[in-house]
Amino acid sequence: MNSFDQALTDAKKSLTRTDARVLQLNMGKLCNLTCVHCHVNAGPHRKELITHEDLEQTIDWFEKTDIPVIDLTGGTPEMHPDFRALVERIRSFKKPREIITRLNATILNEPGYEWVSEFHAQHKLTIIASMPCYSPENVNAQRGEGVFDSSISAFQKLNSLGYGSDPDLKMHFVFNPHGAKLPPSQEALEADYKQELKQHFGIVFNNLYCITNMPIARYASYLKRQKKLAAYQELLMTSFNPSSIDGLMCRDTISVDWNGQVYDCDFNQQLDLKIEGQSHLKVWDLQLDQFSQFPIRTASHCFGCTAGSGSSCGGTLVAVN
Numbered sequence: 001m002n003s004f005d006q007a008l009t010d011a012k013k014s015l016t017r018t019d020a021r022v023l024q025l026n027m028g029k030l031c032n033l034t035c036v037h038c039h040v041n042a043g044p045h046r047k048e049l050i051t052h053e054d055l056e057q058t059i060d061w062f063e064k065t066d067i068p069v070i071d072l073t074g075g076t077p078e079m080h081p082d083f084r085a086l087v088e089r090i091r092s093f094k095k096p097r098e099i100i101t102r103l104n105a106t107i108l109n110e111p112g113y114e115w116v117s118e119f120h121a122q123h124k125l126t127i128i129a130s131m132p133c134y135s136p137e138n139v140n141a142q143r144g145e146g147v148f149d150s151s152i153s154a155f156q157k158l159n160s161l162g163y164g165s166d167p168d169l170k171m172h173f174v175f176n177p178h179g180a181k182l183p184p185s186q187e188a189l190e191a192d193y194k195q196e197l198k199q200h201f202g203i204v205f206n207n208l209y210c211i212t213n214m215p216i217a218r219y220a221s222y223l224k225r226q227k228k229l230a231a232y233q234e235l236l237m238t239s240f241n242p243s244s245i246d247g248l249m250c251r252d253t254i255s256v257d258w259n260g261q262v263y264d265c266d267f268n269q270q271l272d273l274k275i276e277g278q279s280h281l282k283v284w285d286l287q288l289d290q291f292s293q294f295p296i297r298t299a300s301h302c303f304g305c306t307a308g309s310g311s312s313c314g315g316t317l318v319a320v321n
């Protein structure tokens, strides 16, 4: 039994699936940035992208399901050459779906991507965008020089199209702590973000999602170089909060990589921890009634989702005092 399963047993908790609510599709590792907290190791020279054929098969399958949400991630999903065709196809479904894009806002300022803001507004995409601080120093340290200014101008453009104020154009921000610590209270930080971004830059947005940094991939290497990896892992483990279990994203999300392979979550995907006994399961072969019975594969990194207030793609899971 691994240490996470032992913690579940000690807390008399079990981790089981509910009905699938989200199809989270990682379209590939191509990105114009190389953020230190990136658990995907994405970057400008990565070649991994879902093929046109596999994307078609994935969306054919998705159309036949009742899964209400598709969450497009990467890398920067907009850098995939089929991104626009994909969105248009989903918008042509009889059954409407929410389309989330995990937006790296700086892409709006890259040559060749002038279409992004209008396209997203026209197709009513929900935007979830990284914004690790409301001051330039922290953002640039975590994501690269110039990222703060570029993100600010991108968010101002999205605001001018109605994002953050029109109820159909939701824009949420993501906060990751800078350094080996847990996120602060999401509620309090959201209030600070709203005040600071409005006052200094005129920016409005819907919600702030505080996400705990996962000590895998590039972030694990970063902590290792700083000699902080073991202490951070210990912090996550000793901050285990059993009340976060019910909200864990692996319970209602189907995570799919750029090869169409199915995983329990994006983190297991990056660690190549495939679903037990399903090492070649492609999403277009997935039977949802069988999927709900598959056990969720855990390991010590799962403490990253259950520390303190808990953490998922939609932010913290429970309030802690």
Ligand code: SF4
Binding pocket: 031, 032, 033, 034, 035, 037, 038, 039, 040, 041, 042, 043, 074, 075, 076, 104, 130
């Ligand atoms: S965190 Fe996002 S924006 Fe940064 S390198 Fe990774 S995929 Fe790109």
Ligand code: SF4
Binding pocket: 248, 249, 250, 251, 264, 265, 266, 267, 268, 296, 297, 298, 299, 301, 302, 303, 305
């Ligand atoms: S890492 Fe994945 S499998 Fe583990 S608790 Fe988090 S979401 Fe669930």
